[in-house]
Amino acid sequence: MSKTTAAVRADQLSQRDTWISIGIIGMLFFIFGFVSWVNAILIPYFKIAFTLSNFDSYLVAFAFYISYLVMSVPSSYLLKAVGFKKGMMVGFFAMAVGAFIFVPAAMSRTYEIFLLGLFTLGTGLAVLQTAANPYVTVLGPKENAAQRISVMGIFNKGAGILAPILFAAVILRVGDNELFQQLDTMTPEAKDAALDELIRRVILPYSVVGTVLFGLGIFVRFSPLPEIDTEHETAEVAEANSGKTSIFQFPHLILGAVAIFLHVGTQVIAIDTVIPYANSFGIGLMEAKVFPSYTLAFTILGYLIGISLIPKVISQVNVL
Structure with missing residues (x-):
């Protein structure tokens, strides 16, 4: 394989531009977290608004994350064809749609239609994450890559803490507990009218989100981020990879994919099921709406440990 590693012109950046670029990538991870973790509120919200079963309500998570499986490989071809910055612009535009x-x-x-x-949101996010993650590695010394990943994790989870709280504040009202309790006793006409009003509360926030995402696509396209060159590799990398003809000859890549699969899976289960789990104890949506934020706050502790210990106290390899 002649193009196994991305050689980047990041080494040509000044220290100031490097920090600006890291800040832009941090912003991207914040957006990733905000869009992803708001699902923790959408699942119970849609369950009420559409009178869904538990299984049907979790199609929210399925529709969102199955796009990663469908679009991850096509995303790599898109980035190769148009470049990373234009590719990220396309990703933002897809998310806006x-x-x-x-x-x-x-x-x-x-x-x-919501699904x-x-x-579509997940499709754009798959493109963005395919592009953004390599930047975390190349924007700075490789010895500190795990530290930068931890910083990006804080951006991601910090947005996740804010997203359920802000979204719930926008779409939920003080009297909604009473409304939820009365739905089963309403006439069909009154219930339809109440549910129509309930679900239409998402129109304004998602219109704002779509507009912001479209603007961010234009911003990233003309930002000072360095372009990633996937056509060339260093002599050191070329020598190390000579003779390799299959992706399965890169065990660190395969193990990394398995690790990410398990890592994301456990996070999604913990965060997206915490409100329905609370509901099973008789805790309503109005009280449980902050539980995903609490869960994400604890995940940040792991990232803080990574920032403080890697690589000064313990190496990346030993942590792994």
Whole structure:
């Protein structure tokens, strides 16, 4: 394989531009977290608004994350064809489209259209994450890569702490507990009217989100981020990879993929199920809406440990 490693012109950046670039990538990870972890509120919210079963409500998470499986490999071809910065712009535009799909979905109160919007959001996010993660490695010394990953994790989880709280503040009202309790006793006409009003509360926040995502796509396209060169590799890398003809000859890559699969899976289960779990104890949505934020706050502790210990106290390899 002649192009196994990305050689980047990041070494040509001044220290100031390097920090600016790291800040931009941090912003991207914040956006990733905000869009991803708001699902923790959408799952119970849609369950009420569409009177769904537990299984059907978790199609929110399925529609969002299945896009990663579908789009991860096509994302790499897109980035190779148009470059990383243009590719990230496309990713932001796709996410904006996904957010705007929420408008007709809410107007018609059609769950399937919401799922399409979530899939489209996830598609854009798959492109963005495919592009953003290599930057974490190349923007700075490789010995500190794990430390930078921890910093990006804090951006991601910090957004996740804010997202459920802010989203719940926008779409939930003080009297909603009473409304939720009365739904089963309403006439069909009154119930439909109440649920229509409930689901249409997402129109304004997702219209704002879509507009911001579109603007961020333009911003990233013309930002000072260095372009990643996937056409060339250093002599050291070329020598190390000579004779390798299959991706399975890179065990660190395979193990990393397994690690990320398990890491993301455990996070999604913990965060996206905590509100329904609380509901099983009789704790309503209005009280449980902050539980995902608490869960994410504890995950930040691990990242803080990584920043403080790696590589000064313990090496990246030993941590792994």
